[in-house]
Amino acid sequence: MDHFAIRDGELHAEDVPLSRIAEDVGTPVYVYSRATFERHARVFRAGLDGLEKPPHLAFAVKANPNLAVLRLLANEGYGADVVSGGELARALLAGMPAEDIVFSGVGKTGAELVQGLDAGIGQFNIESGEEGRELAAIAASRGQVARCALRVNPDVDAGTHDKISTGKADNKFGVPIGHAPELFAELSALPGIELRGLAVHIGSQLSDLTPLETAFGKLGEMLVRLRSEGHSITHMDLGGGIGVPYRPGERTPSPAEYGAMVARVTKGWGVTLMFEPGRVIAGNAGVLLTRVIRVKRGLNNPFVIVDAAMNDLARPALYGAYHGFTAVRPTGERMTANIVGPICETGDTFATDRETDALVSGDLAIFRTAGAYGATMASSYNSRGFVAEVMVDGSDYAVVADRILPGSIADAERVPDFLT
Template sequence: MHHFHDRPGPPGLELWCEEVPLSRIADAVGTPVYVYASATLAHHYAVFVRAFAPRDVSVAYAVKANSSLAVLATLARLGAGADTVSEGEIRRALAAGVPASRIVFSGVGKTDAELAFALDAGVSEINLESELELHRLAAIAADKGVRATVALRVNPDVGAGGHAKITTGSDENKFGVSASEVERLYARACALPQFDVAGLACHIGSQITEFAPLRAAFAAMRTLVERLRAGGLPVRRLDLGGGLGVPYGDAPPPPTPADYARAVLDTVGDLEVELAFEPGRLIVANAGVLLSRVIQVHTRPSGRRFLVLDAAMNDLLRPALYDAHHAIRPVRTPEPGAVERPYDVVGPVCETGDTFARDRRLPDLAAGDLVALMTAGAYGASMSSEYNSRPLVPEVLVKGADYAVTRPRPSYEEMLGRERRAPWLG
């Protein structure tokens, strides 16, 4: 579900976000621009939490999906925690009002400085992903004279996800401790005075649209919990990560949060553990669109049409990086029965990979028309860059009939002013 819908507005129907026409935002802020619906963020978070009712679960939103302070603050007010993978993300979560007691620190390559910062900040849990990291954190905690709450992140050798580059649970991936090492390393962590060992964590991938790998991962985690307890080791928390997919375009709908909750509870619901989850894409993907304006329509002698937008791969990298599909909608709704033509929808960056879609059927469009790339709230702005010296794309948050620019577009002077010449260059 999302809160982008067609409403009457001269000269006809057009696309709105909640109670604000997207054309108004485009005129005021310029394009390209990300637009987020507060109502969608709130709805998706509530749907996920309610799916487990009456059981209480811990939900730490995966900051990497969309690290906007405004988005984080919106979710923090709803009670969400934060799943973080860098010192910067911890700092963002804290700045947005997420209490340290609801922040989880994950990631396969945490530096000593980041681990020290996490301890100083008092995050609720640090997920250990290797034996070396276990010993490094123990040494840092000992030096500080503090006790760290930790979980062991398990690689259950169950890979899943919408693309090989977002699969994280296979033994070929870099993440987590192999299942064969869990009992030894868990016992070692429990024996160290620097640690309060909470339990186990796993995350097998992103954009998962089928249940078989999820159920296999849940079953593998159940087996590990039972084996650890049989060996006399306490396990009070089981973090099953995130990864549940969202509908992009015309693909079959993924399982719902209610379906997901049933699969979790059917598999591990009787273990008497605190259940924790780290959804990201599921919360924010449908809450955002990338609003763009057509620069020109370029037609080759062969008849191939290129719809050239002012948005580019540096603004939304997913199609170039993952061959990801995003629905593309004209902001002004075409008349019923309008003829559709195939377009290659591209940006202005000097890369053939700067392509959002090939042979996408769309109604006739012309220079100046607005289009919205849908389901762009996750891994859009958070992966954007200034490639080709294009100013970073701005972000807007909508709530009802109000909207606010939450990340302004920098001027060229601001962009260039961050750099310095070497002294010998004058």
């Protein structure tokens, strides 16, 4: 459920007509619904009510790192799952407590490890023996102990897009699960590290719980083995990955269904379970509002050319991803068209042969389910600048990220003296 609906013939975000935002802020612009974010955060938490112990919830910052979004989720009791020093800094700036921050990611630099230690974060998810040894040496040299989990790769196919699969043997993430006992023993013996558990994350946008259940089952078997070898295991990080519906009629597991599976699989583990939801919280909480530049005649279908482009919403170009596309003021008339942006790339295509609301030059439309992996993946390709972001709260709204114009980007560049 989201809070974007037609009212009096016009699409609203909560109680704000989208045409008002377009007039005041311009297009393209991301529009987020506070009520939707809060509802999704609470529904996900409620889905885990059946666990043996209260879970630790950390929002996957990469899904939407906007400071307003992070503050909202901090107010809902969420910590942060970060994968870079920049995300760590954002989480702290948004008011997320350091002890509730989990630092994941396969390529943490030495400087980022120091940054996490300086901040006093709650957990590092170690992705290799090399990383674990480096972190141990840094922490010990500073007289600190880093709380850690060892991320394992369970060799489970998540059944999602290859570019967002992270749990197969040939993916770069984690250590092979067969190597985990030996490496866990080695790292546990090092000064500077408190290795307190295991972590797993097999991919994003999962529409079936079976791969997750398989991965968690393997993790449970490893838990039993490690305890039998004398290790203390107090935390198990189960990652994120639950999908959201993008297409009409598409169904994905609910948080309640997910929570029931987790409770069944983890019964008797006796640990604090950790979760890093991202898309399931943010996906349906945002739309990308755009304006039609013109409708161009095509050989087969007309081209609806909008002012949003692949630099604003990259998922269709990267993954062939589907986003619902609807008029802000639908007339009831329909058309079949190709929805494209103005960038000089054929890849700047949002949809082909798509039946949609009839549109003409100047009309407003939205790409739905754009609250996750939307603005966060934006670029300035074709020197277009960065899209603005707005958050709606009932009948009010605020700009939560200014539009960064091409001139501001150029101000950071220099022509060296030897070219003058």
